[in-house]
Amino acid sequence: xxxxxxxxxxxxxxxxxxxxxxxxxxxxxxxxxxxxxxxxxxxxxxxxxxxxxxxxxxxxxxxxxxxxxxxxxxxxxxxxxxxxxxxxxxxxxxxxxxxxxxxxxxxxxxxxxxxxxxxxxxxxxxxxxxxxxxxxxxx
Amino acid sequence: xxxxxxxxxxxxxxxxxxxxxxxxxxxxxxxxxxxxxxxxxxxxxxxxxxxxxxxxxxxxxxxxxxxxxxxxxxxxxxxxxxxxxxxxxxxxxxxxxxxxxxx
Numbered sequence: 272x273x274x275x276x277x278x279x280x281x282x283x284x285x286x287x288x289x290x291x292x293x294x295x296x297x298x299x300x301x302x303x304x305x306x307x308x309x310x311x312x313x314x315x316x317x318x319x320x321x322x323x324x325x326x327x328x329x330x331x332x333x334x335x336x337x338x339x340x341x342x343x344x345x346x347x348x349x350x351x352x353x354x355x356x357x358x359x360x361x362x363x364x365x366x367x368x369x370x371x372x373x374x375x376x377x378x379x380x381x382x383x384x385x386x387x388x389x390x391x392x393x394x395x396x397x398x399x400x401x402x403x404x405x406x407x408x409x410x
Numbered sequence: 411x412x413x414x415x416x417x418x419x420x421x422x423x424x425x426x427x428x429x430x431x432x433x434x435x436x437x438x439x440x441x442x443x444x445x446x447x448x449x450x451x452x453x454x455x456x457x458x459x460x461x462x463x464x465x466x467x468x469x470x471x472x473x474x475x476x477x478x479x480x481x482x483x484x485x486x487x488x489x490x491x492x493x494x495x496x497x498x499x500x501x502x503x504x505x506x507x508x509x510x511x512x513x
Binding site for chain 1: 412416439440443444445446447448449450451452453454455457458481484485488489492
């Protein structure tokens with residue numbers, strides 16, 4: 272009925288956080304000892320804000336396509352009250368129950384998948400960081 | 411059917427993103443996020459529906475299957491339209507700008 276509104280709310284929150292959280296702007300340039308030239312090296316690790324955008328992208332993408340599905344089924348209409356279930360109190364109760372069960376589970380699953388992605392990417396980044404000095408010593 | 415079609419679309423988009431680095435600047439990743447997000451959400455929908463209907467969930471009526479399949483393809487088409495608009499607006503290769511400024 273309106274289960275997609277829960278992931279949409281989470282998408283709004285994550286987007287606001289990602290927009291307001293300023294990425295640390297550090298100067299990664301240093302003078303190379305051999306050539307004497309300024310060299311800029313970005314860190315291998317991805318910022319958390321960028322990873323947060325994965326979550327908001329997935330939530331927005333899913334919410335848009337699910338909104339279309341609800342339009343298809345006539346559960347969402349482009350005029351007030353926008354949700355057909357909102358016009359009848361009995362339907363509203365069913366809608367709220369669906370939002371609190373199906374909607375919350377949708378948001379929770381997407382967040383859980385995102386947490387898994389963040390953990391995997393962190394493991395890869397840490398492995399890369401450990402291997403990098405060894406590789407440079409070999410050369 | 412909608413869930414199945416969206417999952418297939420998500421897998422294809424992800425494989426394209428993985429195997430064609432040249433297409434990554436065309437924001438194929440947007441399609442991956444959209445299809446995977448929708449697939450996960452519909453998966454939850456399917457689990458709840460299965461808990462209500464039981465084995466009947468896997469034996470839908472013919473008309474429902476056609477409608478769901480039609481919806482699935484419409485969802486894929488909508489996602490492709492959104493992606494096309496994003497590519498044209500962001501214009502990562504400067505093609506739109508070149509076409510407009512070309513005399």
